[in-house]
Amino acid sequence: MKLTGAQILIESLLKEQVEVIFGLPGGAIIDVYDRLYDSPIRHILVRHEQGAVHMADGYARATGKVGVAMVTSGPGATNTVTGIATAYMDSIPIVVISGQVPTKLIGNDAFQEADVVGITRPCTKHNYLVKDVKDLARIVKEAFYIAKSGRPGPVLIDLPKDIQQAKTEFQYPGNLNLAGYKPTYYANIKQIKKAAQLLAKAKKPVIYAGGGVIYSEGASEELQKLAKAYFIPVTNTLMGLGSFPGEDPLWLGMLGMHGTYRANMAISTCDVILAVGARFDDRVTGKLEEFAPEAKIIHIDIDPASISKNVSVDIPIVGDCYDALKKLSKALSQIDQDIEWQNKHQDWLEQINAWKERDALAYEQSPDGPIKPQFVIEKLYEITKGEAIVATEVGQNQMWAAQYFKFNRPRTLLTSGGLGTMGYGFPAAIGAQVAFPDKLVLDIAGDGSIQMNIQELATAVGNHLPIKVAILNNGYLGMVRQWQQLFYKRRYSQTSLEHSPDFVKLAEAYGAVGLRATKPQEVEEVIKKALNTNATVFMDFIIEPEENVYPMVPAGAPITKMLLGGTVLV
Numbered sequence: 001m002k003l004t005g006a007q008i009l010i011e012s013l014l015k016e017q018v019e020v021i022f023g024l025p026g027g028a029i030i031d032v033y034d035r036l037y038d039s040p041i042r043h044i045l046v047r048h049e050q051g052a053v054h055m056a057d058g059y060a061r062a063t064g065k066v067g068v069a070m071v072t073s074g075p076g077a078t079n080t081v082t083g084i085a086t087a088y089m090d091s092i093p094i095v096v097i098s099g100q101v102p103t104k105l106i107g108n109d110a111f112q113e114a115d116v117v118g119i120t121r122p123c124t125k126h127n128y129l130v131k132d133v134k135d136l137a138r139i140v141k142e143a144f145y146i147a148k149s150g151r152p153g154p155v156l157i158d159l160p161k162d163i164q165q166a167k168t169e170f171q172y173p174g175n176l177n178l179a180g181y182k183p184t185y186y187a188n189i190k191q192i193k194k195a196a197q198l199l200a201k202a203k204k205p206v207i208y209a210g211g212g213v214i215y216s217e218g219a220s221e222e223l224q225k226l227a228k229a230y231f232i233p234v235t236n237t238l239m240g241l242g243s244f245p246g247e248d249p250l251w252l253g254m255l256g257m258h259g260t261y262r263a264n265m266a267i268s269t270c271d272v273i274l275a276v277g278a279r280f281d282d283r284v285t286g287k288l289e290e291f292a293p294e295a296k297i298i299h300i301d302i303d304p305a306s307i308s309k310n311v312s313v314d315i316p317i318v319g320d321c322y323d324a325l326k327k328l329s330k331a332l333s334q335i336d337q338d339i340e341w342q343n344k345h346q347d348w349l350e351q352i353n354a355w356k357e358r359d360a361l362a363y364e365q366s367p368d369g370p371i372k373p374q375f376v377i378e379k380l381y382e383i384t385k386g387e388a389i390v391a392t393e394v395g396q397n398q399m400w401a402a403q404y405f406k407f408n409r410p411r412t413l414l415t416s417g418g419l420g421t422m423g424y425g426f427p428a429a430i431g432a433q434v435a436f437p438d439k440l441v442l443d444i445a446g447d448g449s450i451q452m453n454i455q456e457l458a459t460a461v462g463n464h465l466p467i468k469v470a471i472l473n474n475g476y477l478g479m480v481r482q483w484q485q486l487f488y489k490r491r492y493s494q495t496s497l498e499h500s501p502d503f504v505k506l507a508e509a510y511g512a513v514g515l516r517a518t519k520p521q522e523v524e525e526v527i528k529k530a531l532n533t534n535a536t537v538f539m540d541f542i543i544e545p546e547e548n549v550y551p552m553v554p555a556g557a558p559i560t561k562m563l564l565g566g567t568v569l570v
Contacts, residue, residue, distance in 0.1 A: 026072020053083025212277015
C-alpha cells in the first residue's frame with residue numbers, strides 16, 4: 001500500500017517509538033500536522049520554535065531518549081538554530097523536522113523559504129534535505145541512529161511540501177550500515193592497561209568527569225565504583241554534575257572559572273588526571289599553559305576528535321565511558337593485590353581535606369538584609385532534599401545553582417554548558433516535566449534570562465505542567481554586570497533591567513501562580529507554598545542587586561588565581 005510522505009514520516013516516528021513532539025505548525029509542514037491529528041503521538045504546541053527545540057533537548061537530557069521538535073519552513077526553521085546549536089555544543093540527541101517549500105521552488109526566494117540545511121550544517125551532527133519520497137523512511141531511520149549513537153547530537157530533516165504529498169510504498173529499514181560512520185564503543189585493552197599502570201603509580205590522582213559520563217548508560221555507577229575502590233577524588237565539569245554524588249566525601253566540587261578552591265587546587269597540583277567524557281573547555285582550564293603543570297593525562301572519550309584538541313594527552317582512550325571505566329577497574333584490580341589504596345593516597349586525601357577547610361563558597365545571610373541568592377538555592381535543596389530535576393538559565397543563576405544545589409544522580413541537571421544559551425532553562429524544564437509528570441521539576445532563572453522564552457508560560461499552563469520557577473531577581477543581567485564591576489570599573493553599560501514586568505502579575509495573567517519574597521524570612525514560606533501548589537508557579541525572589549559569584553577566575557588567568565570578594569587566592 002502506498003503512503004504519502006506525511007504518512008511515512010508519522011509511521012517512521014512511531015517505529016522509532018516517539019511519544020511526544022514539541023512544535024509549531026505552518027503552511028510548509030501542514031500535511032504532516034494533518035496526519036499527526038489522527039496519530040497516537042502527543043504534540044506539545046509551543047509559542048516559539050526556539051522553545052520547541054529546547055523542550056526536545058530537555059526531554060532528551062532528562063530521559064536519555066531522542067527528543068523531537070517540528071516546525072515549518074523559513075522563519076520557523078531559522079528560529080530553531082539557537083536550540084540546535086545548544087544541543088550540538090552539549091552533545092544532546094534530538095531530531096528536528098522542518099517543513100520546506102516545494103522542491104521546484106527551492107532557490108527561487110519563495111515565500112518562507114530558507115536554506116536551513118546550509119544554515120545548520122556547522123551546528124548539526126548531520127542534516128538532510130529530502131528530495132525523493134522514496135528516501136524518507138531511510139532518512140528518518142538514519143537520523144535517529146546518528147542522533148543517539150557515538151557522541152550524540154542534533155540531526156535535522158528538511159522536508160519539502162511536495163515530498164510530504166508524494167506517494168510511495170512504505171517499508172521501514174532494518175539494521176543500518178552507514179559507510180564512514182562507525183563509532184568506537186569498546187576501549188582498546190592495551191591503552192586501558194597503560195592507564196591502569198599510570199594510575200597505580202600515581203601519588204596524587206584526580207578524576208575529572210564530564211557530561212559524557214552522564215550520557216553513557218551505567219558509566220556513573222562505574223565511575224563511583226572506581227573512585228571509591230581506589231580512593232581517588234573526583235571533580236566535575238558543569239555538564240558532569242550528577243555523575244558523582246555531590247555529597248560524597250571524595251567529591252571536590254565543580255572545577256574551573258567558578259569552581260571550588262579545593263577542586264582548582266587539586267587539579268593544579270595532581271600528578272595524574274583521569275579525564276572521562278570531558279573536553280577541557282576553556283572555562284575549565286583557564287590559562288592553558290599553566291593548567292595541571294605536573295600531571296600526566298589519561299583521556300577517555302567516545303569522540304576521537306575531542307582527544308588532545310585543547311590539551312596534550314599522554315594516554316588517549318577512545319570508547320564509551322561505561323566500557324572504558326569498567327575495563328579500567330578490572331585492570332587496576334589485577335595490577336597488585338597487596339596495594340592498600342587508601343594508605344597509598346592518604347597524604348593526598350589529607351591535603352585535599354585541608355583545602356576543603358578553606359570554604360570559598362561561604363556567604364553571610366543577614367536576617368535584616370536583602371535576600372542572598374545562595375540562601376535561596378540552599379533552601380531549595382534543603383526543602384526538596386535534592387529530589388528534583390533542576391533546569392537553569394544561564395549566568396549567575398546557573399553558577400549559583402551549580403555551586404549550592406548538590407546533584408547526586410545523573411540527568412538531574414539540565415543546563416546549557418557549551419553555548420551558554422539564555423532562555424534555555426524554562427522550556428527545557430517543560431520538556432523534562434512532560435517526560436516525568438510526577439517528578440518535581442525546578443527552573444532556576446535570572447530576571448533577564450527568564451524573559452527570553454517567557455511566552456512558554458502559556459505552554460506550561462496549557463498542558464497543566466506543575467513546574468516551579470525560582471527567579472533570582474536582581475534587576476540586572478547579573479553575570480555581565482559582575483564582569484563590568486570587576487573588570488570595567490563599574491561601568492554598567494546596558495545591564496540594568498529597569499523595566500522588567502511584575503512577574504507575579506505576569507504569571508497570573510497566563511493562568512499560573514505568582515509568589516514573591518522580599519525578605520529572607522519569606523523565602524522558606526514561598527518555596528513550601530510553591531511545592532504544595534499543583535500548578536505552574538513563578539517564585540520571584542528579590543535578591544541583593546550586586547551579589548557576585550565567587551570564587552571567580554578572571555578570563556585567561558590560571559585557575560589557581562581565584563577571586564574571592566576582591567581577594568586573590570593562591
